[in-house]
Amino acid sequence: MDLVGSICRKPIMVGRSNATSLLRENIFNDLERLELRPISAELDHDCCEVDLQRLHSIALSKSCDGVVAAGGGKVLDAGKLLAHRLGVPCITVPLSASTCAGWTALANVYSPEGAFHHDEVLNSCPELIIFDHGFVRQAPARTLASGIADALAKWYEASISSGSSRDGLIQQAVQMARVLRDQLLIDGPTALRNQDDPAWARVAEACALTAGLVGGIGGARCRTVAAHAVHNGLTQLQGCHQMLHGEKVGYGILVQLRLEEIIGGHQLAGQARRQLLPFLKELDLPINLEDLGLAKASLAELQEVCRFACREGSDIHHLPFPVSAGGLLEALVAAGDIDSTSSERSQNRQKHNDLSEII
Numbered sequence: 001m002d003l004v005g006s007i008c009r010k011p012i013m014v015g016r017s018n019a020t021s022l023l024r025e026n027i028f029n030d031l032e033r034l035e036l037r038p039i040s041a042e043l044d045h046d047c048c049e050v051d052l053q054r055l056h057s058i059a060l061s062k063s064c065d066g067v068v069a070a071g072g073g074k075v076l077d078a079g080k081l082l083a084h085r086l087g088v089p090c091i092t093v094p095l096s097a098s099t100c101a102g103w104t105a106l107a108n109v110y111s112p113e114g115a116f117h118h119d120e121v122l123n124s125c126p127e128l129i130i131f132d133h134g135f136v137r138q139a140p141a142r143t144l145a146s147g148i149a150d151a152l153a154k155w156y157e158a159s160i161s162s163g164s165s166r167d168g169l170i171q172q173a174v175q176m177a178r179v180l181r182d183q184l185l186i187d188g189p190t191a192l193r194n195q196d197d198p199a200w201a202r203v204a205e206a207c208a209l210t211a212g213l214v215g216g217i218g219g220a221r222c223r224t225v226a227a228h229a230v231h232n233g234l235t236q237l238q239g240c241h242q243m244l245h246g247e248k249v250g251y252g253i254l255v256q257l258r259l260e261e262i263i264g265g266h267q268l269a270g271q272a273r274r275q276l277l278p279f280l281k282e283l284d285l286p287i288n289l290e291d292l293g294l295a296k297a298s299l300a301e302l303q304e305v306c307r308f309a310c311r312e313g314s315d316i317h318h319l320p321f322p323v324s325a326g327g328l329l330e331a332l333v334a335a336g337d338i339d340s341t342s343s344e345r346s347q348n349r350q351k352h353n354d355l356s357e358i359i
């Protein structure tokens with residue numbers, strides 16, 4: 001925290017939820033003790049234009065010379081984007097390990113209702129990230145599980161989009177994503193069961209720090225492919241707005257592997273998906289539409305998800321084979337199936353054919 005004074009003197013401090021208000025008050029008091037003159041500002045929504053423009057005006061009127069963003073991924077994204085637009089330094093203080101947003105030069109922008117709109121590439125990473133284990137331990141366990149799913153996606157997305165790259169940095173990023181996946185598969189369940197086990201720190205740092213590094217050195221194509229495109233599509237439905245970013249991304253991994261298996265013809269993807277299912281289940285992460293709060297979703301709503309995920313310029317098109325909204329719908333409904341027997345496979349095929357006819 002002492003370093004903040006060397007970066008700015010009058011930061012606007014951005015936060016959101018009631019659950020973190022006491023922590024943020026303590027951080028605010030710490031900044032005042034350092035003889036800084038912070039301004040406190042609350043977000044009303046996810047990282048959205050309405051909030052960003054309001055906070056931009058406040059920061060300008062108070063002559064703020066930096067941004068301190070303290071919260072989860074969407075608060076951190078809002079703080080980074082606000083700092084980027086103001087042309088001032090940003091300091092991130094993750095209050096959970098639910099995403100790697102504290103260390104990335106990227107911000108997702110949502111509608112006030114929480115629907116993904118677009119992402120913006122920033123000029124740089126934040127000047128400083130304060131990753132205090134004492135803060136992060138106070139977050140609900142569910143945020144760490146969400147962070148694990150989001151970080152796992154690095155491997156599944158980077159390996160399919162960039163696994164054959166000849167660029168050295170991209171190759172290193174892909175291998176880092178593999179090591180990250182292995183560490184999460186080994187340590188994840190222990191970390192969730194026991195915060196006092198050393199595995200907790202390894203996992204929390206893997207989710208909030210290392211995962212950000214993969215995108216940092218690997219570039220845009222190492223960041224997101226189908227798992228995040230499915231997340232972006234799912235955010236269009238009110239029914240799953242209560243789900244965390246990584247919870248939707250985790251389901252997106254299953255959908256991506258299903259696409260690789262069915263459309264891409266990669267047998268190993270089917271095996272990878274079946275191995276991942278019990279792991280996600282153990283971490284209480286969603287493995288079917290019902291878990292995502294979409295048990296009653298209509299076909300039209302699921303089609304909306306798929307249309308959004310397959311829109312022009314979507315990251316889903318970084319897959320090495322074409323995907324249509326109809327093909328995605330088949331994978332979306334069957335991502336959680338463990339169809340190891342031929343009769344189940346044929347039943348699923350029938351289900352898919354029925355859907356295809358409707359589409």
Ligand SMILES: [Zn+2]
Binds near residue numbers: 099245
């Ligand atoms: Zn993510």
